[in-house]
Amino acid sequence: MKIENIQVLRGPNIWSVNRKKLIQMRLNLEELEHKPSNAIEGFYERLDKLMPSLYEHRCSPGVPGGFYQRLIAGTWMGHVVEHVALEIQSLAGMETGFGRTRETKTPGVYNVVFTYVEEKVGVYAAEAAVKIVEAVIKGEDYNLEHDVQQMREIRENTRLGPSTGSIVEEAIARDIPWIRLNNQSLVQLGYGKNQVRFRATMTEKTSSIAVDIASNKDETKRMLLEQAIPVAKGITISSIEGVEEAIRKVGFPLVFKPLDGNHGRGISINIRDREAAVAAYEFASKISRRVIVERFVTGYDFRVLVIDNKMVAAALRDPAHVKGDGISTIKQLIDKENEDPRRGYGHEKVLTLISIDRDTLDLIEKKGYTLDTIPAKGEKVFVKSTANLSTGGTSVDVTDHVHPHNVFICERISKIIGLDICGIDIMAENLSEPLTETGGVILEVNAAPGFRMHIAPSEGLPRNVAGHVIDMLYPPGKSARIPIIAVTGTNGKTTTTRLIAHIVKNNGYRVGFTTSDGIYVQNNMLLKGDTTGPVSAEFILKDPTVEFAVLESARGGILRAGLGFSFCDIGVVTNIQEDHLGLADIHTLDDLTRVKNVVVDSIKKDGWAVLNADNEYCVRMGKKAHCKVAYFSMNEENPVIKSHCKKGGIACIYENGFVTIQKGDWKIRVERTSLIPVTFGGTVPFMIENVLAATLATFLHDFKTEDIKISLETFIPSAAQTPGRMNIFNFKNFRFMIDFAHNPAGFKGIKAFLQHIDSPLKIGIIAGTGDRRDEDIRELGKLSAEMFDYIILRQEKHLRGRTAENILTLLIEGIESVEIDKKFEIVPNEVDAIKHSMSIAVPGAFIVALSDVIDNAIETVQNYQEQERNGTFEV
Numbered sequence: 090m091k092i093e094n095i096q097v098l099r100g101p102n103i104w105s106v107n108r109k110k111l112i113q114m115r116l117n118l119e120e121l122e123h124k125p126s127n128a129i130e131g132f133y134e135r136l137d138k139l140m141p142s143l144y145e146h147r148c149s150p151g152v153p154g155g156f157y158q159r160l161i162a163g164t165w166m167g168h169v170v171e172h173v174a175l176e177i178q179s180l181a182g183m184e185t186g187f188g189r190t191r192e193t194k195t196p197g198v199y200n201v202v203f204t205y206v207e208e209k210v211g212v213y214a215a216e217a218a219v220k221i222v223e224a225v226i227k228g229e230d231y232n233l234e235h236d237v238q239q240m241r242e243i244r245e246n247t248r249l250g251p252s253t254g255s256i257v258e259e260a261i262a263r264d265i266p267w268i269r270l271n272n273q274s275l276v277q278l279g280y281g282k283n284q285v286r287f288r289a290t291m292t293e294k295t296s297s298i299a300v301d302i303a304s305n306k307d308e309t310k311r312m313l314l315e316q317a318i319p320v321a322k323g324i325t326i327s328s329i330e331g332v333e334e335a336i337r338k339v340g341f342p343l344v345f346k347p348l349d350g351n352h353g354r355g356i357s358i359n360i361r362d363r364e365a366a367v368a369a370y371e372f373a374s375k376i377s378r379r380v381i382v383e384r385f386v387t388g389y390d391f392r393v394l395v396i397d398n399k400m401v402a403a404a405l406r407d408p409a410h411v412k413g414d415g416i417s418t419i420k421q422l423i424d425k426e427n428e429d430p431r432r433g434y435g436h437e438k439v440l441t442l443i444s445i446d447r448d449t450l451d452l453i454e455k456k457g458y459t460l461d462t463i464p465a466k467g468e469k470v471f472v473k474s475t476a477n478l479s480t481g482g483t484s485v486d487v488t489d490h491v492h493p494h495n496v497f498i499c500e501r502i503s504k505i506i507g508l509d510i511c512g513i514d515i516m517a518e519n520l521s522e523p524l525t526e527t528g529g530v531i532l533e534v535n536a537a538p539g540f541r542m543h544i545a546p547s548e549g550l551p552r553n554v555a556g557h558v559i560d561m562l563y564p565p566g567k568s569a570r571i572p573i574i575a576v577t578g579t580n581g582k583t584t585t586t587r588l589i590a591h592i593v594k595n596n597g598y599r600v601g602f603t604t605s606d607g608i609y610v611q612n613n614m615l616l617k618g619d620t621t622g623p624v625s626a627e628f629i630l631k632d633p634t635v636e637f638a639v640l641e642s643a644r645g646g647i648l649r650a651g652l653g654f655s656f657c658d659i660g661v662v663t664n665i666q667e668d669h670l671g672l673a674d675i676h677t678l679d680d681l682t683r684v685k686n687v688v689v690d691s692i693k694k695d696g697w698a699v700l701n702a703d704n705e706y707c708v709r710m711g712k713k714a715h716c717k718v719a720y721f722s723m724n725e726e727n728p729v730i731k732s733h734c735k736k737g738g739i740a741c742i743y744e745n746g747f748v749t750i751q752k753g754d755w756k757i758r759v760e761r762t763s764l765i766p767v768t769f770g771g772t773v774p775f776m777i778e779n780v781l782a783a784t785l786a787t788f789l790h791d792f793k794t795e796d797i798k799i800s801l802e803t804f805i806p807s808a809a810q811t812p813g814r815m816n817i818f819n820f821k822n823f824r825f826m827i828d829f830a831h832n833p834a835g836f837k838g839i840k841a842f843l844q845h846i847d848s849p850l851k852i853g854i855i856a857g858t859g860d861r862r863d864e865d866i867r868e869l870g871k872l873s874a875e876m877f878d879y880i881i882l883r884q885e886k887h888l889r890g891r892t893a894e895n896i897l898t899l900l901i902e903g904i905e906s907v908e909i910d911k912k913f914e915i916v917p918n919e920v921d922a923i924k925h926s927m928s929i930a931v932p933g934a935f936i937v938a939l940s941d942v943i944d945n946a947i948e949t950v951q952n953y954q955e956q957e958r959n960g961t962f963e964v
Contacts, residue, residue, distance in 0.1 A: 090170075090223060091116070091117040092116055093116070093117055093198070094114070095112065095215050096114075096115075097111075097112060097205075097211065097212065098112070099208070099650055100623055100651035100652040101652045101691040102647065102650075102687060103647065103648065103683055103687055105187070106687065106690040106691055110204060110205050110206070110208070111187075111205070112202065112204075112214070113200055114202075115198060116198070116200075116219070118166055118167060118197045118198070122197035125163035126161075126165075126169060127160070127162060127163035128163065132160070132225060133157070136160070136169075136222075136225045137157070139225060139233060140176055140177075140180075140221075140233065142179070143156060144156075146175075148172070156172055165190070166222055167190045168190045170201050171201045171202070171218075173218040173221050174203050174214040174215055175204070175214075177218065177221070177236055180233075181210070181241045181244065182241060182433060182438070183205075183206035183240070184206075186204065188201075188202060188204070193674045194674060200674070201215070203215075206244070207243065207244045207247050209243050210243050213239065213240055217240075221236075238434075241435065244435070247272065249269070249274060249276070250289060251541040251544065252289055252290045252555075253274045253276060253287075253290075255540050255554070256276070256287065256555045256558050259556050259558070259559050260569075265569040266569065267279075270286070273288075275287075278563075279563075279569035280630040280635075281571035281630060281632060281633065281634075281637075281638065282635060283571055284631070285562045285563070287558075287562070290510045290538055290558070291510065291536060292509060294561070295508065295536065299508045302506055302507070303536040305348065306533060307379070309506065313502065316501070318498065318505070319530045319531060320531050321383040321530045322339055322384045323381055323382055323384060324381075325348060325380065326370070326379070329367060331370075332363070332366050332367055335366070335382035336363065339383065341360065341385075342385035343360040343361075343382055343384065343385055344358045344359075344360070344382070345366070345369035345370055345381070346373055346380070347377030347379075347381075348379040349376070349379075355372055355375060355376035357369035357373065357451075358475075370382075383532075386528075386530055386532075387516075388516045388518045388527075388529060389519070390407070390408075390476045390514070390515075390516060391404065391515040391517060392404050392406055392484075392514055392515075393491070393512070393513045394510075394511070394512055394513075394540075394554055395499050395500055395502070395503040395508075395511040395513065396557040397510075397557065397560070397561040399500060400499050400500055401543075401552065402486070402488050402552040403486070403487050403520060404484040404486055404549075405487050406477075406478075406542060407476055407482060407484070408471050408472075408475055408476045409443045409471070410472060411464075412468065412470075413463070413466055413467060414466055415463065415464075415465060416463065417463065418462060418463055419458060419459075419460050419462055419464065419472070420461065423445065426443055431547070432481075440478070440481070441481050443472060444481070445460070448480075449472045449473065452473070477539075483547040484543075484548075485546060485549050486546040487520060487549070488550070488552060490519075492521055492523055494523040494524075494525070495520050495524055498524060499513050502531065502534060506534050508534070508536055510538065511534060511535070511538065512534070512535035512538020513535070514531070514532040515531055515532065517529025517530070540554050571636055571638060572637050572638070573639075573654055573656075573657040574637075574639045574640070574657065574658065575640050575659070575691070575692075576640070576661045576663070577641075577643070577647075577661070577662055577663070577688045578661070578685065579663070579664050579667075579832070579834060580663060580664060580834050580838070581664065581778060581779045581782070582604075582642075582643065583605045583641055583813075583829070584767070584776070585661060585663055585779045585783050586640075586641040587602070589602075589661075589786055590602040590639045591810075592787045592801075593792075596800075599634055599635060599637070600637045600638070600639060601637070601638050602629070602638070602639040603620045603621060603626060603628070603629060604620065604621065605619050605620070605621050605641065605829075606618070606619070606812050606813065607620055608620045608625055608629065610632060610634065620641075621641045621646055622645065622650065623646050623649075623650045623653030625640075625653070626638075626640045626654055630653070640653070640654070640657075642688055644684045648673050648675070651687070652687060656693045657691060657692055659692065659699060659789060660688040660689050660692045660699065661699040661782050661783075661786050662685055662688065662699070662700050662701060662710060663701060664703075664704045664707065665704055665706035666704075666832070666833075667834065667865065668681075668834065668861075668865075670862060672860055681706075682709065682710065685710075690715070692714070692716040694716055696717065697718070698718045698719070699719055699720075699721065699789065700718060700721075701721060701722070701782070702720035702729040703724065703727060703778075708720075708729055719739040719785055719789060721781035722741075723742075723777065723778060724743070725743070725744040725749075727742075734754070735753075738753075739752045741784050741785035742781070743781060747759070747761050747762065748765070748801070750784070750794065757794055759794050759798050760798045762777055762780070764802060765801045765802065766805050766806055767779070767801075767806045769806070769815065769842065772842060773815065773841070774838070775838035776815070787800075808951065812947060813827060813828065813829035814828065814829060815828050815839075816828070818954055820927075820953075820954065821957065822930065822932045822933070823932070823935065823936060824934075824936070825936045827938045827946045827947055827950065828937065831858060831939065832865065833865060833869065835939075836869055836872040836876075839876065839937065839939065840876040843935070843937070846935050849934065850879065850930065850931050850933070850935070851879075851936075852929070852930065852934060852935070853873050853879070853880050853881070854880075854936070854940075855869060855881070855882060855939050855940075856882070856919075856939075856940055857896040857899065857900050859895075860890065866899040866900060866903070867902050867906070870900035870903020870904040871903040873900075873904060874903070874904040874905075874907035874911045875907055877937070878912070879912045880911065880914075881916050881926055882897055882901070882913060883915070883918065884915075897915060901913070920945065922938075923946060923953075924949075924964050926938075927964045928964040
């Protein structure tokens with residue numbers, strides 16, 4: 090087998106709108122296309138022996154063992170790879186379940202699709218699954234545990250931590266979108282101006298001064314002491330000499346901890362002699378130059394969590410330990426404890442595996458023990474000095490047992506330090522009695538406290554503390570979203586996107602929009618290029634200044650990675666026409682419809698699909714849409730429009746020269762097309778279609794028709810406003826037009842426009858694109874011969890696997906199929922072709938350059954215009 094390609098899908102996609110995290114692997118079975126699982130002797134038995142847990146896969150029979158039934162009956166290896174990829178992720182602690190394997194139009198080549206939890210693990214699983222299946226086919230041994238461990242390690246290196254993850258999960262549950270802003274824990278919730286950011290458990294509301302205070306344990310203790318909060322007696326030292334002072338002033342037993350430490354690093358507890366004190370100081374000084382020395386207070390270690398100045402959870406923490414059985418060594422007891430199914434690698438389970446490190450050895454050495462010591466039955470031996478869950482500690486929820494006075498103290502501490510999310514460490518016999526009565530003390534106040542002990546305690550009730558964070562960040566009435574209008578289709582997407590954005594901006598919004606020529610905010614280009622994919626959409630949604638997003642969504646981005654947003658308010662489909670067929674397994678208009686329909690499927694239920702009633706494929710989308718539907722049409726007698734409006738539906742139609750909104754039986758005329766500049770006096774049908782789509786979309790967003798009318802009148806087609814969309818440049822003796830048309834439907838639109846142009850000589854500059862079918866390239870030549878008197882062929886770019894000669898030959902075949910003597914010539918370079926067209930132009934000539942790359946053409950023509958104004962124009 091051969092992996093031809095692996096794609097990571099991160100948003101709504103052609104396989105599933107709801108399952109946004111998918112791996113799509115293009116797998117060539119090669120000779121195995123003719124060998125299903127039942128044709129390979131011993132395959133089923135060997136796979137079952139290697140991965141017996143595959144028995145639980147129900148597959149199409151829908152029962153445990155269903156996948157095995159398929160194996161025995163005979164199934165293709167792509168399907169087997171899918172199930173193996175899912176199962177090895179489950180074995181590594183990442184439960185997944187959705188998968189699909191479908192043959193492409195190329196025999197023996199399959200798309201193997203399956204869910205992932207962490208995308209790097211998903212890619213690893215795809216590659217490993219193929220290796221596993223190949224090994225089973227050959228009867229070779231395979232180290233499955235190595236793959237599982239590698240996937241665990243990748244997960245721990247790339248996943249969100251348990252605290253960050255819990256907040257994200259709570260946001261998802263509340264339908265709040267999120268974007269990971271780096272490869273660590275920086276996360277954005279919400280879109281545009283309604284976004285908030287957080288890192289781990291620090292939010293944009295967290296005071297940097299408060300974090301600085303909490304990080305300085307000496308400063309924290311001083312401030313708490315001044316406010317009559319009970320704290321442990323201690324001093325801060327910065328040298329070996331200070332150890333003697335600490336022993337004298339504080340007295341044994343002692344605790345040493347770094348002043349600027351966190352997560353329990355560098356801490357030593359219950360120090361009872363000078364030698365141990367010196368060693369503890371040296372250990373702590375590796376983390377921080379200044380070291381806190383405190384009286385060791387006996388009792389239990391508690392963590393209280395305060396969010397938005399309200400106590401929300403409390404836990405009793407116990408450092409990792411083992412209990413003697415009178416038979417096993419400490420090492421054996423640790424191994425036995427790690428067999429607890431609740432313990433796992435990193436943060437994958439409620440408890441973490443206990444590792445043996447220097448802290449472990451130091452602790453047992455203080456007791457006079459080694460790893461080979463056999464503790465007495467029932468003896469509790471601590472193997473970590475701190476109660477952190479990440480080192481194997483345990484936690485017991487005690488939230489419901491905290492005395493009201495202790496709640497008062499903790500909430501007061503959060504305000505004294507100034508933290509919006511505050512973890513308070515307390516040493517006390519219990520929290521059910523006031524600290525002032527039990528002699529309990531505050532040990533530390535922590536910024537960015539971990540949530541794991543509260544959301545998944547070893548014992549007791551889990552607490553949804555992340556919910557309190559979301560309540561704080563998004564109180565009732567605050568939205569996390571901004572309006573999104575997504576535009577897709579074959580032709581007209583960019584002009585429709587720009588026109589919608591123009592209308593939105595004129596209605597007082599700061600609008601961000603993406604197009605095939607760049608990313609814009611308020612008409613300011615921020616990035617140049619084809620920006621119609623998910624990364625570009627995310628760019629806009631990350632911008633904190635954007636109040637409204639209009640996103641052009643092309644087929645390439647959808648196929649490559651899915652949509653860059655979870656859902657939109659309005660989705661516009663301009664049309665479905667032949668273009669890009671034969672690429673990425675999209676061979677027919679039905680295939681292309683399935684891709685574009687991802688946008689329609691991603692419209693929220695009470696949102697609107699704006700569809701072209703004159704296009705049968707758009708009409709099919711409308712019949713299956715799960716949202717509200719509105720249609721636009723160039724023909725008010727269109728039966729789809731008549732039926733739709735008869736039922737009370739909304740439409741936008743072209744009638745009697747007007748752009749008109751129709752709802753049920755009544756009509757609102759918005760504007761005469763002859764007064765809308767982008768329609769060129771109402772002479773360009775495809776531009777009128779774009780106007781209809783934009784008008785309907787903005788009307789459905791409750792913009793007033795009079796405001797839409799003004800915007801339509803002020804949207805002027807130009808190289809600045811609509812680059813590459815029928816940009817006409819006037820010279821003294823001729824006119825020159827540049828258009829983005831690059832497929833047969835686009836050429837037909839230009840052909841219809843040229844029928845209104847009175848010119849003695851119509852010159853066309855055309856080029857083909859190598860990733861189109863032969864018949865598409867020939868069709869461009871044919872249409873060129875029908876609309877131009879003279880044709881200049883150029884071909885210097887976009888060969889995409891073909892030779893320039895091959896593309897030119899196909900164009901010429903198309904030209905000669907119309908008129909064998911049609912005048913044409915080849916000028917390979919675009920700039921040379923433009924210059925040559927001007928040199929042969931007669932007075933009144935109309936030159937048209939058609940290309941899917943327009944930057945150089947516009948700049949070149951504008952330079953010639955400037956030269957003509959300066960009197961230096963020569964061709």
